[in-house]
Amino acid sequence: MLNLSKLAAAEFHTEPYEYLLVDDFLDADSKPAIVNDFPPIEKAGSFPLSRLSYGPAFKQLTSELLGPDFAAAVSKKFSMDLNQYPTMLTVRGQCDDSDGGIHTDSKDKVITVLLYLNPDWESSGGRLRLLRSKNLEDYVAEVPPTMGSLIIFKRSDCSWHAHKPFEGKRMSLQMNWVKSDRYLRKERFRHEVSSFVKGLVGRKS
Numbered sequence: 215m216l217n218l219s220k221l222a223a224a225e226f227h228t229e230p231y232e233y234l235l236v237d238d239f240l241d242a243d244s245k246p247a248i249v250n251d252f253p254p255i256e257k258a259g260s261f262p263l264s265r266l267s268y269g270p271a272f273k274q275l276t277s278e279l280l281g282p283d284f285a286a287a288v289s290k291k292f293s294m295d296l297n298q299y300p301t302m303l304t305v306r307g308q309c310d311d312s313d314g315g316i317h318t319d320s321k322d323k324v325i326t327v328l329l330y331l332n333p334d335w336e337s338s339g340g341r342l343r344l345l346r347s348k349n350l351e352d353y354v355a356e357v358p359p360t361m362g363s364l365i366i367f368k369r370s371d372c373s374w375h376a377h378k379p380f381e382g383k384r385m386s387l388q389m390n391w392v393k394s395d396r397y398l399r400k401e402r403f404r405h406e407v408s409s410f411v412k413g414l415v416g417r418k419s
Contacts, residue, residue, distance in 0.1 A: 215240055215241050215244040215248070215271075215274060215275050215278055216239060216240065216241075216278050216279070216283075216284060217236070217238070217239050217240065217241060218283060218284070218287050220236050220238070220239060221234075221236055221239065221287050221288075221291065221364070222287060222290070222291075224236050224291070226291055226292075227354075229354070230344075230345070230346045230347075230354060230372055230374075231344075231367060231368060231370045231372050231373045232292060232367060232368040232370075233344060233355075233365065233366065233367035233368070233373075234291060234365075234366050234367075235355060235357060235363075235364065235365055236362075236363075236364040237362070237363055237364075238362045238363075239329065239362045239363070239364040240275075240361065240362040244271060244274075244275075245333075245361055245362070247269075247270075247271035248271045248272055248275055248331060249331065249333060249361070249385075250269065250271065251268055251269025251270060251271040251272040251273070252268065252272055252307070252331060252385055253266035253267055253268040253272065253305060253307065254267070254307070255305065255306070255307025255308055256307075256308065257308055258306075258308045258309055258310040258312070258313060259306070259308075260304035260305070260306055260388065261304060261305050261306070261307075262303075262304055262305075263276060263303060263304075263305065266305060275387075276303060276387070279303065279327070279329070279387065279389050280301055280303060280389070285297060285301075288325060288327070288366060291366070292325065292366075292368055296324070296325065296391045299324050299325075299391040299392060299393065300391070300392055300394070300395050301389060301390065301391055301392070302389065302390045302392055303387065303388070303389045303390075304387075304388050305386070305387055305388075306384065306385070306386045306387075306388070307383065307384070307385050308382070308383060308384065309340055309380050309381060309382060309383075309384040310381050311379045311380075311381055313377075313379075313380075314339075314340070314342075314376050314377040314378065314379060314380070315376055316345065316348050316350060316374055316375070316376040317374070317375070317376065318369065318370070318371060318372065318373045318374055318375075319369045319373060319390075320369075321369070322392050322393050322394065323369045323390045323391070323392055323393075324368070324369060324390070324391045324392060324393060325366065325367070325368055325369065325390065325391045326365075326366070326367055326369060326373075326388065326389075326390050327364070327365070327366050327387075327388065327389040327390070328342065328364070328365040328366075328386060328387070328388055329362075329363070329364050329386065329387045329389075330357075330358075330359035330360060330361065330362070330363040330364075330385070330386045331359075331361055331362075331385040331386060331387065332359050332360055332361060332383070332384065332385050332386075333360075333361050334360060334361075335358045335359055335360050337380055337382075338378060339377065339378040339379050339380030340358075340359055340377050340378070340380030340384050341356050341357060341358045341359065341377055341378065342356070342357045342359065342365060342375060342376075342377045343355070343356045343357075343375060343376055343377060344356075344357075344365070344367070344374075344375050345374035345375055345376060346374070347374065348374055350376055350378070359384055359385075359386060
C-alpha cells in the first residue's frame, strides 16, 4: 500500500528542522478500502490500535507502517538507524477546537510520522503547518490532511507545528519512533485510559 519509491525521491529539508513531505503516499487501488475499513471514532483524541475495531485494509496499512521496509526507508532519509527505537502508533478520527495548538512533540520522541486519510478537504482549518517559530503564520509548509498526505519530521526543540482550528471528522495515523520502552509503556497506558474514559462518556451521552 505504501509508495516507498515516492518516499525515497522526496526532497529532504533541514530548515527550520529536518522533515520531508509526500503528497500521495498510498497506492490508488487501496484507498477506497482503507477509508471503508477505518475504525469508527466518534470522539476527538488519539486512540491506540488495541482500543479500536477496523477492517483488513486498515490492518494491512498499519502493518506496513510498522514493518521493516518503511523503517529502512525512513532511516535512510534521516541518516539514522531507527531499528534501535521502539515504535508507537495511534489513530485519530475526530478533531475539536482544542486540537492543533503549537507544539514540538515530547522530547521522548525521535521521529514523528503523520499520514492523513481524508478523501478530500475544503476547510482552511485542520491543515498542518510546519513552523519556523511559535507563530502560526510563520510557516514553511502547509499540508492539507488529504488521502495519502505524508509528513515525517525529526523531533527537536524547534520542531514547531500546528494547524488552524477545525471541528469534525479528520482521519489520520500518527506513528513515532521513541527513545525508550518505558516511555512507550507510559504512553500506551495513558492512551488506553483516555480512550476508555471517552468510551464511558460516549455511552452516557
